[in-house]
Amino acid sequence: MATNTRDLACTTEDVFRVLGNGWLYPAWVVGASRMRDVDADWPAVGAQLHHSFGVWPALLDDTTEVLAWDPPRRVVLRARGWPMGEAEVTLRARTIPSGCQVRIDEEPVKGPAVLIPRLLTTPMLRWRNAETLHRLAYLAEGQAS
Template sequence: MIEIGITVEVPIDEAFATLTDGWLYSSWVVGASHIRAVDPEWPAVGSRIHHSVGPWPLTMQDHTTVRAVQQPYQLELEARLWPFGAAYIRLRLHEEGPGRTRIEMAEKAVKGPGVLVPDRVQGVLLTPRNRESLHRLADLINGRADKGSGVR
């Protein structure tokens, strides 16, 4: 898996809180178009975000499940989009200093036709999408930290 990252100027707990707000996923995950429901226990292991993917009216409905969580350092997910398969996604957070957090993201197909694609090719194909997702996540994190005061 190719891992990419971004740094935000907020404490790790604030970054993790935004990352684990299931209702925000369609705001930063490229391809997710609508969050239909978030299990009340999210982000506990086994809990789910029920989402739609794709442009309306061609959306497909599925879900993403928490596979592991270590607050505020790591979140592991399995994102499904049947009949295309499922992906394993790992998000790791590292405190780089006071009020500064590094977020790293890695993704790999684990079910369906995508597993036939070599890891290196998956990495090349997923990197631009994941980079954009991390930039969107960083904007949300920074915006929440600014309390809506505008552009930093």
């Protein structure tokens, strides 16, 4: 499992305001290119984001589903990115003296990506998710001001 942590100068509520707006997904998730639709009940458990990933003209359409939603502490997502597969992504936020700390855990759970040794996937996921948290910080801290 790949784990990243980042301290943000905002509240956990600010972070979950960003996470609760499905249309912002490609603004903070590295690899997501555009939104096609957001289920009306997002971010309820079972709701889906309909997004594309990749770069034009090689865009692939897929979905991300909410498995657990416990604001302002935790969200668990099932991110689909076929043909690579699916990953379970957990974001946790906790209050710290300077604002909040966000942790992201990502684990491939289905498809060809589960066959790749963790020795190879973990560094790549950590690199990508460091930028994901960097983007999430811009959005959450911007909403806080």
